Amino acid sequence: MAIRFLKQDQLPAFLGQLAEKARVVAPVKTDGVVQFQPWVSGQDVELDVLLAKQSPKEYVFLQTETYLKFGYEMVKPEAAGGDTAAEEADPVSVDDAAVEVAIPYETVTVEPQNEAPAQVIFGLRPCDARGFVQMDQVFGGYGGFYYDPLYNARREATTLLAVTCREPRSTCFCTAIGGGPAGEEGVDALFTQVDGGFVVEALTEKGEAALAAAGAALTDATDAQIAAAGEVKTAAGAKIDVPFALEGIRDNLHDNIADDRWHDQAMRCISCGTCTYVCPSCYCFSINDELVESTGERYRVWDNCFNPLYTEETSGHNPRAQKSNRFRNRFSHKFWYYPDKYDSLLCSGCGRCIMNCPTRIDIREIVRVMGAPAPAVAAGAASEAPAATGDAPAVAEGKEA
Amino acid sequence: MADQTTTQANDAAVVAGDTAAAGTIDAASGAGAAVAADGAAGDRPVKIVGIVCNWCSYAGADTAGTGRFKQPPNLRLIRVPCTGRVDPLFALKAFEKGADGVLISGCHPGDCHYSEGNYYARRKFELLERMIHHLGIPKERFRWTWVSASEGQRWQQVVTEFVAGVEKLGPREGRAL
Amino acid sequence: MADNGKRVYTPADLVVGASTARAGKLGGNPYLPEVATVIDIIEETPTIKTFRMKFDDPEVQKNFTFLPGQVGQFGIFGVGESTFAISSKPSEKEFIQFSVMKAGEVTKALHNLSVGDKVGIRAPMGNGFPVEAWKGKHILYVLGGIGSAALKATMEYTLEHRADYAGITILYGATHPTNFTYWYDVQEWQERSDIELVLTIDRDCDGWQCDVGLVPTVLERMAPKPENTIAITCGPPIMIKFALISFEKLGFTPEQTYTTLEKRMKCGIGICGRCNVGPKYVCVDGPVFSLAELKELPDEL
Amino acid sequence: MSRQDHIREFAAQALADGRVDYFIGWKQGYNSSEVVPAFVKDPADVDQLIWTPLCHHNLVTFIKRNMPDPADAKIGLCVKGCDSRTLVALLQEELVDKEKLYVVGVPCDGIVDRRKLEKEFADELVDIAFPERGRVVVTTGKGETREFAQDDVLLDVCGRCRYPNALYADDVAGPLEAEPDREESGPDWSDIADFENLSDDEKQAALERVYATCIRCFACVHVCPVCVCWDKCVNRSREPELVAQKVGAKENLLFQMIHMFHVAGRCTSCGACDRACPVEIPLYLLHRKMNKEIYDMFGFEPGTKLDEKPVFQLFDLATDHFGD
DSSP states (O other): OEEEEEEEEGGHHHHHHHHHHHHHEEEEEETTTTEEOOOTTTOOOOSSSSOOOSSGGGTTTTTEEEEEEEEEEEOOOOOTTTTTTHHHHHHGGGGGGHHHHHEEEEEEEEEEEOOOOOEEEEEEOOOHHHHHHHHHHHHHGGGGGOOOOOHHHHHEEEEEEOOOOSSOOOTGGGGGTTTTTHHHHTSSEEEEEEEEEEEEOOOOOHHHHHHHHHHGGGEOOOHHHHHHHHHHHHHHHHHHHOOOOOHHHHHHHHTTTTTTTHHHHTTTTOOHHHEEEEEEESOOEEEEEEEEETTEEEEEOOOOSSSSSSOOOTTTTOOOOOHHHHEEEHIIIIIHHHHHHHOOOOOOOOHHHHOOTTTTHHHHHHHHHHHHOOOOOTTTTTEEEEEEEHHHHHHHHHHOO | OOHHHHHHHEEEHHHHHHGGGGOOOOOHHHHHHHHHHHSSSSSSSOOOEEEEEEETTHHHHHHHTTTTTTOOOEEEEESSEEEEEEOOOHHHHHHHOOOSSEEEEOTTTOOTTTTSHHHHHHHHHHHHHHHGGGTTOGGGEEEEOOOOTTTTHHHHHHHHHHHHHHHHHHHOOOOOO | OOOOOOOOOSSOOOOOOTTTHHHHHHOOOTTEEEEEEEEEEEEEEETTTEEEEEEESSHHHHHHHOOOOEEEEEEETTTTTEEBBOOTTTOOOOOOOEEEEESSHHHHHHTTTTTTTTEEEEEESSSSOOTTTTSSSSSEEEEETHHHHHHHHHHHHHHHGGGGGGEEEEEEEEESSGGGGGGHHHHHHOOSSEEEEEEESSSOOOOOSSSSSOOHHHHHHHHHOHHHHHHHHSSHHHHHEEEEEEEHTTTTGGEEEEEEOOOOOOSSSSOOOOSSSTTETTTTTEEEEHHHHHHOOOSOO | OOOHHHHHHHHHHHHHHHHHHHEEEEEOOSBTTTTEEEEEGGGGGGGGGOTTOOOOOOOOGGTTTTSSSSOOOEEEEEEEHHHHHHHHHEEEESSSSSGGGGEEEEEEEEEEHHHHHEEESSEEEEEEEESSSTEEEEEEHHHHHEEEEEEGGGHHHHHTTOOOSSSSSSEESSSSSOOTTTTTSSOOGGHHHHHTTTTOOOOOOOHHHHHHHHHOOHHHHOOOOOOOOOGGGGTTOOOOOOOOSSOOOOHHHHHHHHHHHHTTTTTOOOOOOHHHOOOOOOOOOHHHHHHHHHHHHHOOTTOOOTTTOOOGOOOOOOOTTTOO
């Protein structure tokens, strides 16, 4: 597929043309906060501030999604061959059998809901796109699990137009997870900012279709522009730290499951759900019902494993009652449980959880410490759990060696 | 689904910690249900939720009824053991579910069946009253007062006045709370 | 890991929930419950009721099959769903049955159901007991209280196919004689000579003829031989815990000891992420686990 | 000796004496522009503790119900003046055990609002330095450096601070800061005047707009040092379900209103909720408004006097005339 070029000043026109065919979602700054929002003509797309507060997952995996509507109705059957009006007027005269037949009974009508309008998400980053790929495994029935029609309907109707991260943040660690600032996994078309505009590469048919739909704003990229884009990608990749090596993390997490250091790591966690709600790949949810009078709905809504009530059973027993249990679950899920089931990692290295955590808990540090072999039980020092920060680099080095 | 209501009523009673009230009240969940009972929006009659204590105001409303004092039909009553059990959230929940006004009433100070429930309650109600229009709900849509068991006439007067005030503002449409 | 022996579902040929008919009808949506009507309610104990339901769609009812030990999401539209073990006989074609202890929001609402009311069912789910693989072995059931519901279908199955199994022993405990679920069946079992049945209550009371003592204690007193035996236990968590210890004491290996777990569940299809014990989801990888499998998992039971 | 040195010394001493199981202070986060709560168990590790105008976390959060690990731990912690008010609020209601606490008061001359600084740059902040009192030097990822006057970039709460010194402490880290004359002037509520002057409709519209972005992560609730129901929170209860888990204008507003009313008389407007909110909702506005009303009603400032009870847990026949 030909590599194209989008002039910086043609971006609104490009999005405008897309908006004629589908809903366009893009990062927009409101009150100083950058979030993905349905784009309307005239709005500035914010590409300078790296990473919107939340990943755009909420446009495919809705935070609240009503998937069932139902209504109860009492049906009063008409007595076979009988005169209903007469019966009502003089119930006493009706014999027992007829009365029994005429008892109203309850019916329920159930109506599944699944809307999936076509949409284009522009301005997401390669790590956000990878988040979708990771969720695809879960909702797509990988490895013999169930296929989720709600997620997939939206996912199929969504085109991801990602933008290369020219200036990665210090919290980015996508390369450690196997991605990169110009990663192509899950991306339908990749936009790389160079002088004067974007070099645009369609990577899938979906991406090609989107570019074709808004082709008027695009020109063919020159060799110089393509070369410049290549340089931007290489330079960006070089800027990203690799805070840990992946080898052995799964096994070490497994071995460290009962390790006391989980308590130390979880100390400053306040057990809110911020990290999971800003994460591009956290997908846990809850299902609730709502009934007003005789009609209601069943909806699924984001939930998170830090919620103390998440696993609480009716009896009051809670398998993950302690904050440290819940804390351990999130990281183990990303680097152990999920890989066991889906053969990849449930993290794309965007670093949003680090940036937005109220106490800035650093997933890189957790993985470095808990994903490394437990330190040999030094004589007498077994009960003294080492302070995390002091130990972390040493452990990481030991591992790479 | 008639059983549904009973379940919720029990729940509320459990929260209230007052088993005597089990099956009789349906505190906050009831506030929603009471509202929903009315018909479609538009030029509809206003819906008022009244949260009344079992001992004074509920009995006062009863007295008004027995005395055949004419009252506006817009009010749905929710009986609670004592105004001390009323959490500001009950009123807010009623507004959330679409009430056009909320009226809270209990025993006169000094007359509380549990001797001091309403002393605590009135501090909370005062705060709620002061805050409510800062939450975007006009002051006229919320009122709290005292009506004793014998004050049927006063009940009639309170309800009539309050409903008239809310009617002046009309149904509350297109509002989150 | 696609070749791990699990069924692979695709949107085109989806086989989920009650039947293919259902999947086809509802567009292969595993979240959609099948509407069913309550046809019978049995009051088992003061807090436990058994509900028998018929699917409204006769096609679904006809095609409904499940493995002993599998579970289902059973609930009321407008209240919610909860997971329960299917307690009907696997050979039962006329209805599906769940036994429910009154405890929380959903179960309270379920207890208010009357015959004729509409409910929603998503079933079967989970793995079930490997009853086929156990043929020729002696089966030892150790159950307490509501735990009988989880093992009911399995007991029924093995009793129905009694000839296939070397022997069947049932140790059933309850706090009080009135707290035995399926008392009508227990009485029937007492009559049968091909079952060894031991009943026990926690504390003695007037007119009680059988054993007295906590289930693990009675189990150790019975001292069953581990040879060619499969031990299955279900009951309150504390009972399971001590029963498992007793099995070990009696020489049962972790591989021949089974239990069925219960967890708070929402989706029931291995997605929502709340019923996991480490990397295993109780709703799809369980609820049946051998003690050997459990030992591999973190202590999050 | 700097305040930081005092903190380290107190912490080392308390740990060495076995007076506490662990000591909570502040340390540098993933880079020198971030400060995070630090939990020190070993006297040898006290050198990671710091004190800078970035130490905004209210550490009282970590001693509220269900937070200490193990549950019966003896804990040492640092409190600023504002933090100490939340501690006093907890002590007033006996929600924490005084005997298990060792409190180091840290006199404070204002905390820098990192978010205000963030908004000045498109790039991330990698270093914030304080070469001397009153100067803030910010460096970004691309190496851009700019200097700010500390007073210009303080947290909004700090601009109106009336309690720079801890109201309850076992030890104090260095000399006290100058206290304003609290008798002379009551609290300054000027920051909420704009909001108060809106019409009811405008207020509703404003609230709907700011709360629309709420993602219900419960960070505000969990970080709030005086919000202690935790797993029994009415906002999360399913039985009865009072607030739907659903995210929507109605549900978000109701949730926030309930949170506000449930900390009435205990909320000290410390602003922890505000700073924890990942989508930067100005939560503290309404809480301030509520505190103003409480002050008007009772002349009560939550968490200022150890021997007081919160106003909603008592009544006074002599002075209460509400509804008469």
